[in-house]
Amino acid sequence: MTTRSIATGHLVGYARVSTGAQDASLQIDELERAGCVRVYTDHGVSGAKTSRPELDRCLDRLEQGDTLVVWKLDRLGRSLSHLIITVEDLAARGVGFRSLTEGIDTSTAAGRLTLGIFSTLSSFERDLIRERTTAGLAAARSRGRVGGRPPVIDQRKGRSIRTLYTGGGYTVSEIALEVGVSRASVYNYLKAQGLSGAATLA
Template sequence: MNQRIGYARVSTEDQHLDLQRDALQQAGCRVIYEETASGKNAARPELEQCRKALRSGDTLVVWRLDRLGRSLPDLVHIVADLERAGVSFESLSEKIETGSAAGKLVFHVFAALAEFERSLIRERTYAGLAAARARGRSGGRKPKLHDKQLREIRALLRDPDIRVADVARRYNVSRTTLYKYVGAITPHSK
């Protein structure tokens, strides 16, 4: 017997699964796998259990596409795996289902449009960074240490009795940061 199996996910403990659970139950899901896991987190044990429970002819139902995939490529990969196993996929909010040829087409067009949008965002970001650089602005973090501090640090490190770790602690940076900014530090200044 073909089943409609639901998967619901929230990212943080203070979010609730009620909305997703209600929608999945209303869509005919008798079994719903639920978990709290960040979308960035690759380890989603309930999703893995859900995928193991699915059989050919079943349908995996989610409330929204972003509840299933961490990213567009991840989502496309999961849906392709389901397809190979003979399992349909349905997203309630986007009204996408892969049980029919038309539904598969809609999903793949949707995926292609999302990929296109990501490419446009990336291009605009690079163009914006290039324009900022042309105006003399550079992106990224502000430097941890300023010129005056660097001069002080270099002077301190010339003293063989002062340790790098002590200087790093004094300026609230790591030893690695000191090495990055000051360059090679002489052996006597350990």
Template sequence: MIFGYARVSTKDQNLDSQLDALQKAGCEKIFMEKESGAKDDRPERQRMLDQLRAGDTVIVYKLDRFSRSMIDLIQKAEELRQRDIAFVSLTDGIATNTPTGKMQFNVFAAFAEFQRDIIRENTKAGLAAARARGRTGGRKQKLTPKQEKEIHTLYAKGDISVTQIATAYSVHRNTIYNIVGKKNKK
């Protein structure tokens, strides 16, 4: 079966040109969506993907109508390939059921993997540079080591409640329990 998928980003935009092209391409069932390209959640696309069977074909008007990023596109195309489902983009001239289309997607996949590797490398380098300068990730500590020692002493005495200690230091009760638990583990 030949499925079509059409999407526009806003409620004001019109699906007509995509629908005309998909019908002309022979789509037997067309799923339509008016969702922002930035959203991951595309219920109609997911409904279509759930209905696909081996031997089916998915046709889109343009690649960016189907997917929000190159990485997402490659992942979805790979899922379709593994399920023996062809993928066609009309305006981009890509059809994974042809040798040329398969090659194009393999090139895209290589670029997507390269992009992921570069991002990973840059992230590691940035974290290493920050550590070398004495900075670590995460939230800045709200309490000083001196304050933590005071809290541990107050808690150990047992004269005031955890709620009162938390209020005095402007922290949550869980913070007090974390400090006391951390001290006891040492």
């Protein structure tokens, strides 16, 4: 990550509440007490939403030397990975970041270390998700499934296919017609079960 030196600039706050009934006053008061010259506030906007109008406006107007300040980390990021990406983008622009509740300040060595740890955890989280997804797809394929779709061949149909195939005298086409699935599904199932040595789509 390339980081420009951060000169002294303005403290700019960002606050967010998830519903229109919630009050952002606490966040705004804390941000102003911390010295923010302006606070951008999104009302009734969930953290999971990709577009948050006031946050987008705030990020667009930050200049080199400024520092973005939030009351808590979860006010800014939709997820840990989104938070890290946002803060790294700010750093590349020469903009600092501070979270009041967690005491994180990227203008300090301790703050940068904390963000570095978060970045490592975010990468670890992505690797775990990727690993679980790969394992899940492999398990699904072994059960005659592809991707996340419902199984074409359930246990009952699987037993019928195995019985007809191992009993001999049936082609894949005949088995498919008997069980009520496509020929390709039968072939893929037999292949996944290690029974497709002599199977054809005939």
